[in-house]
Amino acid sequence: MPPVITDIEDLHRLYRRRVPRMFYDYCQSGSWTEQTYRENETDFDLIRLRQRVAVDMEGRSVRSKMIGREVAMPVALAPVGLTGMQHADGEILAAKAAEAMGVPFTLSTMSICSIEDVARNTTAPFWFQLYVMRDEDFIDRLIERAQAAGCDALVITLDLQIMGQRHKDLKNGLSAPPKLTPTSIANMMTKVQWGLGMAQTKRRFFGNIIGHAKGVEDASSLSSWTAEQFDPRLDWDKIRRLKEKWGGKVILKGILDAEDARMALAVGADAIVVSNHGGRQLDGALSSIRMLSEIVDAVGDQIEVHMDGGIRSGQDVLKAIAMGAKGTYIGRAFIYGLGAMGQAGVTRALEVIRRELDVTMALCGEKDIHNVGRHNLLVPRGFS
Ligand code: FNR
Numbered sequence: 001m002p003p004v005i006t007d008i009e010d011l012h013r014l015y016r017r018r019v020p021r022m023f024y025d026y027c028q029s030g031s032w033t034e035q036t037y038r039e040n041e042t043d044f045d046l047i048r049l050r051q052r053v054a055v056d057m058e059g060r061s062v063r064s065k066m067i068g069r070e071v072a073m074p075v076a077l078a079p080v081g082l083t084g085m086q087h088a089d090g091e092i093l094a095a096k097a098a099e100a101m102g103v104p105f106t107l108s109t110m111s112i113c114s115i116e117d118v119a120r121n122t123t124a125p126f127w128f129q130l131y132v133m134r135d136e137d138f139i140d141r142l143i144e145r146a147q148a149a150g151c152d153a154l155v156i157t158l159d160l161q162i163m164g165q166r167h168k169d170l171k172n173g174l175s176a177p178p179k180l181t182p183t184s185i186a187n188m189m190t191k192v193q194w195g196l197g198m199a200q201t202k203r204r205f206f207g208n209i210i211g212h213a214k215g216v217e218d219a220s221s222l223s224s225w226t227a228e229q230f231d232p233r234l235d236w237d238k239i240r241r242l243k244e245k246w247g248g249k250v251i252l253k254g255i256l257d258a259e260d261a262r263m264a265l266a267v268g269a270d271a272i273v274v275s276n277h278g279g280r281q282l283d284g285a286l287s288s289i290r291m292l293s294e295i296v297d298a299v300g301d302q303i304e305v306h307m308d309g310g311i312r313s314g315q316d317v318l319k320a321i322a323m324g325a326k327g328t329y330i331g332r333a334f335i336y337g338l339g340a341m342g343q344a345g346v347t348r349a350l351e352v353i354r355r356e357l358d359v360t361m362a363l364c365g366e367k368d369i370h371n372v373g374r375h376n377l378l379v380p381r382g383f384s
Pocket of ligand 1: 275329
């Protein structure tokens with residue numbers, strides 16, 4: 001009997017059973033005390049919805065646009081490193097599920113499947129997420145590869161030039177492919193389906209960076225490699241240069257402050273993502289949903305504001321849109337689906353969220369996602 005999946009938590013439980021501990025922990029953790037990581041989720045619960053009745057609900061639509069692109073709902077798949085370690089060929093499978101659903105897929109610099117692997121296996125353009133590294137030639141080559149693959153937006157992540165510490169990853173000795181120790185071997189042996197998939201694919205290393213950045217082949221752990229390669233001197237001039245080199249739509253990800261949002265506007269970004277990297281960087285920062293309206297108020301009429309962090313349901317998406325976001329991203333919610341059931345699991349995660357979004361919108365008395373707004377919410381103090 002296939003498992004009955006009715007919500008994202010069902011996928012989470014299945015994911016936990018099926019994927020080796022090291023990669024489950026990598027996904028599931030936040031930095032240091034994990035306060036920001038927890039509050040990304042729990043702050044959504046503090047915002048309540050206003051029920052409305054006797055409104056004609058026929059012909060509803062959650063279709064929208066993100067940076068000019070038609071989307072089946074205002075939800076994109078966030079860039080998630082090592083997705084191909086959660087399930088063999090994970091980035092390709094997630095991109096296919098996103099394409100079938102009509103939502104954007106964002107490929108991380110730190111993906112296992114390369115830009116070319118994903119482009120070869122999909123037809124819809126995807127978005128490429130860039131981590132800025134010290135080696136400018138290498139960065140330029142990555143941008144050229146994304147251009148050649150037809151990517152229609154460059155997502156530059158600004159909040160990970162120095163990596164926040166995640167205790168579990170350090171303790172597990174996270175690496176890709178995993179280092180073989182008695183514990184990791186014993187754990188992987190119990191994850192039969194995962195292991196069979198991995199045995200059948202050649203894609204087990206960082207596809208975008210292998211053979212290019214110095215020292216990558218020897219990287220024994222993700223954090224020491226990141227510390228060596230990622231450019232701590234990233235500033236707004238460098239962002240301008242990258243934007244020019246790219247020449248297309250640019251989304252700046254990791255904005256959590258109104259002043260930074262104004263700077264993003266000044267460099268000509270097409271959109272910003274209000275994000276704290278899923279609570280994996282500055283522990284103690286406020287949740288994304290709590291910071292959203294301050295940033296929307298500062299720049300929302302001049303630039304598209306997106307958000308991510310803590311979205312586990314269509315209700316969460318509705319709340320973010322009502323608070324002024326024009327688009328949202330899911331990270332862990334689609335990884336749960338991928339690790340649980342491969343492409344079908346990502347499809348299921350998207351279906352669950354779309355259905356919840358549609359029904360919640362209807363019960364709030366709205367027929368069109370574009371009409372959803374603050375009037376649909378009861379927002380406690382501290383959110384605006
Ligand atoms: C991430 N995130 C991330 N962001 C990014 O720009 N590049 C990356 O490679 C990664 N890698 C990554 C790995 C894992 C395991 C997670 C959970 C997250 C952050 C991601 O894009 C997004 O901001 C968060 O995942 C959003 O929060 P939720 O939806 O996971 O709560």
